[in-house]
Amino acid sequence: MIDPQLLRTSPDAVRASQESRGASVAAVDAALEADTARRATITEFERLRAEQNAFGKRVAAAAKEDKAALVQQAQSLAAEVKAAQQEANEAEQRFTEIMRTIANVVIPGVPAGGEENFEVLREVGERPQFGFAPKDHLALAEGLDAIDMTRGAKVSGARFYFLKGVGARLELALMSLGLDRALEAGFTPIIPPTLVKPEIMEGTGFLGEHADEIYYLPADDLYLVGTSEVPLAGLHADEILDLSAGPLRYAGWSTCYRREAGSYGKDTRGILRVHQFNKLEMFVYTTPAEAEAEHQRLLGWQEGMLQSLGLPYRVIDVAAGDLGSSAARKFDVEAWVPTQDTFRELTSTSNCTTFQARRLGVRTRAESGTSPVATLNGTLATTRWIVALLETHQQEDGSVLVPEALRPYLGGMDVLRPVR
């Protein structure tokens, strides 16, 4: 939810933001109109209610014999109040509905346009040169007996898999490395619930355009999370946070579930795009003033991970039209995937400014009263990283060199050797 105050005082800023996303500009005017209507009905209801309250006191204080007459008068007033209240409620609801369709106001500098209009901020590291035909991650993993797609499909269907042997260890090692880095940076580790209530899913902004992506359990009215961002954003819902000692930083490890509806036939080979994977996610609550600086820090920690793992990458500033509705800016770090001859997203970090927090009621104390905090999130490691890791560090015989940073987490192993 955007700031209603901003909508009122500078609707042009909101219009410009919607424009750069390719989203509805008309929604801004509809929201303004609904706001005016809402305030008018609220004022009317409150006027009548005040009258009723005053009347109630007279009834209570009246002598017994006068009461009956007074009560009769009060009855018609009560009916009026009820009607006015309903009108006010409806107007409020209309306003909220329209407001929900307006995406977060993008930060100046974010490139306008759609998916292909991203801006490359930098490219880091040397792309590997092979003196042989590189194998793709699945071929390598099968040689290492690290991934079993066939049996994953047998047990759970397409886009499911078993991580096995060094595959399983590799994932745990990645998560552990990421967690240790997060701990060094002062994050609090968290293992959150992965089933959440509708209002939490709604509050994080995922029930809008991502609704098709989400697994839902109707018998229990619970949603499976696609990222621990969801429970981490819900963690402090409806709370007033004390940020005087600095931001609250959480590193959440969880399994993530995605339906991948609408991506049929895309990335069908291996574990690049799957229904279930693990992810270590950074999530930060901070002040709006600190948000952009924190965003850069999150990006820095992400780049540090890729650098430690010897993965060449580029950083892109995602275009406005490709941002989620909650994000005001998003940076993706994409690793080079040799057999695809392209960069693929390994991490993503979003600055949601106060958008999520306003929906979820996460506030902090301000000079006068409270004000919503800013929330940010960013990936520190996921199952997908195995793809880039295997392909980048492969050798001609199908073995894979283990980057030094990862060795302590693999019992000192410096090379993964094929078993077949």
Next chain:
RNA sequence: GGAGACGUCGCAUAGUCCGGUCGAGUGCACCACCCUGCUAAGGUGGAGAGGGGUUUGACCCCUCCGUGGGUUCAAAUCCCACCGUCUCCGCCA
């Protein structure tokens, strides 16, 4: 799954039986000031959240007692449903 108890403005509690004086009391913690010869004690006062209005005044009004409905002129209080917590029993990893 069965039975029972409970849910009050940070925490702990009073109030609910019997609707209006609850515009929610008290203790602790908190903030400001005062007093006092020490990191103590005492005194005075203040202090919640959301929203609307506004002559923009430190002012006025509305809403909030787990959530949502209902009854009533009037609900923390009565009725219904739901959610959550705790205890006991049963079942199970």
